[in-house]
Structures are given as C-alpha cells and as structure tokens.
Amino acid sequence: MTASTIQQAPAASSRPAEALLSIRSVVKRFEKREVLRGISLDVAQGEFLTILGESGSGKTTLLRLVAGFEQLDSGEIWIAGDRLDQMPAYRRPVNTVFQSYALFPHLSVFENVAYGLRATRVPSTEIPERVKQALDMVKMAEFIQSPPQRLSGGQQQRVALARALVNRPRVLLLDEPLSALDANLRRQMQSELKALQREVGITFVFVTHDQEEAMALSDRVALLRAGLLEQVGKPREIYGRPQTAYAAQFIGQTNLLRTEVRDGIASSGAIVWQTFEPAGNVTYSLRPECIRISRSSGGPEFADISTARFRGQIRNQTFAGALDLLEIDCGNSQILRARIPTQGPLSGEHEFEFSATDAIRVRETGS
Amino acid sequence: MYSRAYRTSVTIPPLLWVTVFLLVPYALLFCYSFWSVTPSREIVHNWSLRNYTELFRNSMYPTVLFRSMRIAGAVTALALVLGYPLAYYLSFHATKRKDLLYQLVIIPLWASYLVRGYAWKTILGSDGVLNGFLQYLYITHQPVEFFLYSPFAVVLTLTHIYTPFTFLPIYASLEHVPRNLIEASHDLGSSPWQSFWRVIAPLSLPGVLAGATFAFVLTLGDFLAPLLVGGPGGIMISNIVVTLFGAAYDWPKGGAISLCMLVIVVGILYLTERIERKFSFQ
Numbered sequence: 001m002t003a004s005t006i007q008q009a010p011a012a013s014s015r016p017a018e019a020l021l022s023i024r025s026v027v028k029r030f031e032k033r034e035v036l037r038g039i040s041l042d043v044a045q046g047e048f049l050t051i052l053g054e055s056g057s058g059k060t061t062l063l064r065l066v067a068g069f070e071q072l073d074s075g076e077i078w079i080a081g082d083r084l085d086q087m088p089a090y091r092r093p094v095n096t097v098f099q100s101y102a103l104f105p106h107l108s109v110f111e112n113v114a115y116g117l118r119a120t121r122v123p124s125t126e127i128p129e130r131v132k133q134a135l136d137m138v139k140m141a142e143f144i145q146s147p148p149q150r151l152s153g154g155q156q157q158r159v160a161l162a163r164a165l166v167n168r169p170r171v172l173l174l175d176e177p178l179s180a181l182d183a184n185l186r187r188q189m190q191s192e193l194k195a196l197q198r199e200v201g202i203t204f205v206f207v208t209h210d211q212e213e214a215m216a217l218s219d220r221v222a223l224l225r226a227g228l229l230e231q232v233g234k235p236r237e238i239y240g241r242p243q244t245a246y247a248a249q250f251i252g253q254t255n256l257l258r259t260e261v262r263d264g265i266a267s268s269g270a271i272v273w274q275t276f277e278p279a280g281n282v283t284y285s286l287r288p289e290c291i292r293i294s295r296s297s298g299g300p301e302f303a304d305i306s307t308a309r310f311r312g313q314i315r316n317q318t319f320a321g322a323l324d325l326l327e328i329d330c331g332n333s334q335i336l337r338a339r340i341p342t343q344g345p346l347s348g349e350h351e352f353e354f355s356a357t358d359a360i361r362v363r364e365t366g367s
Numbered sequence: 368m369y370s371r372a373y374r375t376s377v378t379i380p381p382l383l384w385v386t387v388f389l390l391v392p393y394a395l396l397f398c399y400s401f402w403s404v405t406p407s408r409e410i411v412h413n414w415s416l417r418n419y420t421e422l423f424r425n426s427m428y429p430t431v432l433f434r435s436m437r438i439a440g441a442v443t444a445l446a447l448v449l450g451y452p453l454a455y456y457l458s459f460h461a462t463k464r465k466d467l468l469y470q471l472v473i474i475p476l477w478a479s480y481l482v483r484g485y486a487w488k489t490i491l492g493s494d495g496v497l498n499g500f501l502q503y504l505y506i507t508h509q510p511v512e513f514f515l516y517s518p519f520a521v522v523l524t525l526t527h528i529y530t531p532f533t534f535l536p537i538y539a540s541l542e543h544v545p546r547n548l549i550e551a552s553h554d555l556g557s558s559p560w561q562s563f564w565r566v567i568a569p570l571s572l573p574g575v576l577a578g579a580t581f582a583f584v585l586t587l588g589d590f591l592a593p594l595l596v597g598g599p600g601g602i603m604i605s606n607i608v609v610t611l612f613g614a615a616y617d618w619p620k621g622g623a624i625s626l627c628m629l630v631i632v633v634g635i636l637y638l639t640e641r642i643e644r645k646f647s648f649q
Contacts (some may be wrong), residue, residue, distance in 0.1 A: 067550075067554055068553070068554075069550050069553075069554075088553070088558075089550070089553040089554060090553045090554075090555075090556050090557055090558050090559075090562075091556075094554075095554055095555065096550075096551070096554045098547050098550075098551060100545075100547060102545065102547040102548055102550070102551040103551075104548060104551070104552075104566060105548075105570070106569045106570060106646070115552070115555050115557075115565075116555035116556050119552075119555050119556035119557040119561060119565075120556040163555070164554075164555075167555065167556065
C-alpha cells in the first residue's frame with residue numbers, strides 16, 4: 001500500500017508518515033443531522049486530491065472543517081504533525097478558493113492579492129513583488145489595478161486563485177471553483193489548474209460534483225456519499241475496479257448485473273459466466289465498452305465459459321462519435337448498455353459477449 | 368416603451384405635488400427673507416439683505432446655531448455608539464432572537480414623539496424617576512435640577528428618539544456584507560478584529576453615513592425636544608424659527624434663518640451622498 005492509502009478504520013496504527021493532511025474519524029452534525037459520519041482520509045504532500053460527491057454528500061462541509069469555518073463534533077484533523085482542528089481559521093496554514101470567488105469589492109486586484117500578505121505581516125517591501133508573481137502565474141498581471149467587479153467570472157476566479165496561492169499555503173482548498181464558469185472556459189481552466197498545481201507543487205484538495213472534472217484533474221478521488229467515503233483511489237482504479245455499485249454508477253456509466261452464483265457460475269437472467277465467487281447473491285458492474293458483438297456465432301457446445309454470450313434485441317442506437325451507444329434488450333426486462341464501434345445502423349437480434357474478468361464484483365451499500 | 372400619455376399621467380401628479388407644497392412655499396420663503404416687517408407688524412415688500420446681515424450681527428443667532436450643531440453632533444455620536452454595536456450584534460450574533468430584537472428596536476418608532484418626550488420629562492424631572500431613585504439610594508439628598516431643562520436632557524431625549532433611525536441603515540448595510548468575505552478574510556490570516564476593520568467596517572460605511580446623516584439632520588431641525596425638556600439653556604435654532612413665525616410674527620427673519628438651515632442641510636446631504644457613492648461597491 002502506498003503513502004496515499006485511505007484508512008477506513010479509525011485506528012491510527014499503520015498511518016503513513018508522509019501524510020501531509022490527515023483527517024481522522026471526523027464527525028460533523030448540523031442540529032441533529034449527521035452530515036459527516038466518520039471520515040478518515042490522508043492526503044500526501046503535493047497531491048491533487050478531489051472530494052467528489054453529489055450535493056448534500058457533505059463534501060463542502062468537509063472542506064470547511066479543514067479551512068476552519070466549521071467546528072467538528074468528533075475526530076481530529078492534523079497537518080504536518082500539528083493539530084489543525086483546534087486552530088482558529090486565521091492561524092491555519094491552508095487557503096481557500098471560494099465557489100463565489102469572494103473577492104473584496106472595496107479593494108483593487110492588487111490589494112485583494114496583498115490582503116493575506118499584509119495580514120500575516122510580510123515585510124511591505126516584499127509585497128509588490130510577490131503580488132506580481134502570483135498574478136503572473138494566473139496571467140492576470142495586466143489587471144493589477146482594476147476593481148474586481150470590473151472583471152469577468154473567469155478573471156475573478158484567477159484572481160481568487162492568486163490571492164490564495166500568494167500565501168504559499170501547505171494545502172490549497174478549492175470549493176467547486178469552476179462550477180460558475182461556462183463549459184469552454186471550464187475545460188480551459190481545468191487544464192490550467194492542473195498545470196499550475198504541478199508547477200507550484202502545493203497540495204490541492206478540490207471539491208466537485210462533476211465526475212468528469214474529478215477524473216481529469218485528480219491524482220486521487222475520494223468519493224463521498226451521504227457523509228461516508230464510498231471509495232478512495234486513483235481515477236483509473238475507481239473506474240476499473242469500483243468497490244461499490246454506487247461508485248461504479250457515479251464514476252462513468254455501467255451496467256449492474258444482480259446475479260445468483262451457484263457452483264462457480266454466475267447467472268443474471270439468460271446471461272451466465274464463470275466466477276470464483278462463493279455461492280450467493282452477487283452484484284457485478286460491467287462497463288458498456290466491455291460488451292462486444294460476437295463474431296463467430298458458434299453453438300453453445302464450443303462455448304468458452306470465461307466469455308459470457310447472450311442474445312439481445314437492439315432497442316436503441318445513439319451515435320456518439322467513435323463508439324455508438326446501444327441499448328440491448330435481453331428479455332425479462334433486462335436492458336444492457338454497450339459501447340460498440342459500428343459502421344452503420346444496427347437493428348434486430350444479435351449475439352453479444354463479454355469476458356468474465358470484465359464483470360467486477362461490487363458491494364451494494366445502503367444510501 | 369410606455370406611451371407618452373402614460374408617462375405624462377404618472378409624472379404630472381408628483382411634480383404638481385412637489386411644486387405646490389415644496390417649491391412654491393420655498394420660493395415664498397425666499398422672497399419673505401428679503402422683505403421686512405414694521406413695528407406694527409406689517410410686512411413691507413422692500414428688498415434688502417438686512418435680515419441676513421442681522422443674523423451675523425446679533426450674536427444670539429450664531430450662538431444658538433452652534434449649540435444646535437453641537438447637540439446634533441452629540442446626538443449623532445451617541446446614536447452611532449449605541450446603534451452600531453447593536454446592529455452588529457443583531458446582524459452577526461443574534462441567531463434565534465434576531466427578529467424579536469429587531470422588533471424591539473422598531474417598536475419605539477410607533478410610539479408618538481410626544482409620548483417619548485414626556486416620558487423623559489417624568490424620568491428626569493425634580494420629582495421624577497431618576498431623582499427618586501438617587502434619593503432612595505442616598506446618593507443625593509435633594510432633587511438634582513440639571514437633569515431636566517438642559518442641553519443634556521435634549522441630547523438624551525433626541526438620542527433615544529433618533530437612534531433607531533441610525534440603527535436601521537447600519538443594520539441594513541451589515542446584513543449586506545457577504546458572509547463569505549469575512550470567511551475569506553479569516554482564511555487569509557486576518558484575526559476577527561483585523562477582519563472587522565479591513566472588511567466589515569469599510570463595507571458598512573455607507574450605512575454609517577446614512578445613519579449619521581439621519582441623526583444629525585433630524586436633530587438639527589428638531590424643536591419639540593428643546594421645548595419639552597430643554598429649558599432656556601437648551602433652546603435650538605428651530606425654536607427660534609418657530610417663535611419668529613409664530614409669536615414674534617417676523618416672517619422675513621424666520622425665512623432668512625430657514626434658508627440658511629436649508630443650505631446647511633443640503634450641503635451635508637450632498638457631501639454624504641458623494642462619500643457614500645465612493646464607498647458603495649455593488
């Protein structure tokens with residue numbers, strides 16, 4: 001296991017020493033509702049970690065606990081060996097980029113960026129140089145004297161980023177910073193943000209509800225659901241090896257196959273394949289791109305049990321560039337989605353197949 | 368776009384109203400201020416600047432005017448000192464009792480001015496509540512006379528009456544300070560105290576100016592509180608105007624003073640408006 005492993009258990013036994021930010025068994029209640037129900041998460045130095053979740057999952061609350069805008073009800077937060085959760089917000093070596101930018105309207109761009117430097121009593125001779133460097137980094141140096149309300153949303157976001165980075169925080173917290181931008185600008189800012197993070201080497205904790213954004217940006221993704229961590233891992237890991245049905249559905253598209261396993265054979269309706277799971281009810285996640293149209297329609301006597309074959313009616317075909325999206329009706333109201341390279345319209349009944357190793361066993365977790 | 372008939376029909380009535388009840392009286396006042404009155408109290412329409420020069424020659428007028436401005440300044444300062452912390456507490460710290468406290472500030476505004484004035488009379492008078500209390504505690508042995516009928520009583524009464532007017536705009540401006548700016552300030556390393564001076568105070572300045580203007584201008588024009596609790600030493604400029612237009616029947620001089628006050632008040636409004644515009648960022 002690597003330094004960036006999650007500790008699901010509250011015990012602090014095998015905690016990696018390199019963890020810069022360590023969130024341990026954190027619980028947060030609003031009134032009587034538990035918003036965070038025991039979160040443990042370690043973030044390594046220089047890592048780009050995304051907390052991904054639907055609205056109401058508690059992701060922003062978790063970020064606000066780290067920033068110091070909320071107080072936790074139990075648990076601990078540590079940063080580089082110091083207890084973070086007992087410091088007031090203004091002493092914490094972290095800075096936040098707010099969703100709504102939160103630039104000071106009565107101060108110029110220069111004074112906004114200089115705000116943190118003045119607050120922490122950086123010598124005033126150093127301030128102009130550091131402000132300029134920070135604004136250069138986000139390509140906003142030419143707006144140094146503008147009032148912030150004269151800037152566009154994207155420009156304000158850049159200034160907010162410079163204002164947070166100029167203090168050289170140990171961890172930069174970003175609360176859905178791109179959600180107010182339009183799609184094109186958003187994609188552009190995503191790649192700039194990633195490049196910037198590599199350049200400055202500061203640890204980023206990024207909150208978003210957009211799974212594509214999470215996949216594109218992050219070294220690791222922590223998937224949060226209703227106050228609990230569903231899965232933490234590299235984007236490819238979560239996509240390829242989802243641990244839960246929820247993770248499989250939330251990150252990318254998937255088919256969930258609820259099967260009965262008996263004697264090493266999993267069966268879901270008419271679809272059967274070989275498995276090493278013990279007998280019982282097992283749920284599998286099967287990515288749409290793992291389903292192919294069978295080329296040889298050899299009879300069942302040649303059937304290789306490590307490949308599942310099934311017949312299905314094509315209900316719908318959607319052109320989506322390189323791969324078409326098919327909806328396959330397998331009978332018994334079982335519909336599977338498949339992504340298949342096609343040369344033209346398909347219709348009628350076909351034989352499909354997927355290899356048994358592509359069906360990933362997932363846990364069904366309660367909501 | 369609205370039709371011409373519609374625009375005419377909605378703009379004419381208010382214009383007429385302002386003309387008949389504001390501009391015409393002021394124009395008349397302006398004319399009166401250059402006329403004079405005979406010893407037999409007849410108004411003579413001969414134009415001169417005598418009323419204005421008289422205002423500077425007779426030391427009573429500047430004395431009373433400066434006293435009025437001192438009282439207005441004191442009331443403004445006290446109203447700010449009371450109103451700002453109250454508004455701050457209500458806006459930032461009163462969570463559940465916010466509505467109740469807000470109503471408690473507003474309710475006195477519904478009570479008649481005279482009731483509030485007389486209330487202070489019964490508190491400050493020689494057989495009033497305050498003196499009774501002090502004698503009960505043996506702090507004083509006989510009624511303290513200077514509580515009532517002094518500039519002090521006027522300041523106290525007017526502070527009580529005009530603090531809500533100062534509180535309201537300050538409260539409104541504090542409510543409009545985006546909370547995430549305060550979080551951002553803490554996030555960037557500013558202590559709550561620093562954050563107050565560098566974020567909350569500048570952003571609530573328009574409310575402070577509006578509140579201060581209310582208290583100052585309303586006090587400057589007040590004549591009832593000096594009448595009720597001011598005594599001879601607490602006379603204010605508006606009392607002189609009232610007397611000149613009433614018992615003394617010297618409308619020309621009353622007009623001259625009124626116009627001087629109008630110039631002062633408009634000057635104050637113009638100045639605060641300019642500063643306010645400089646400090647509003649929305």
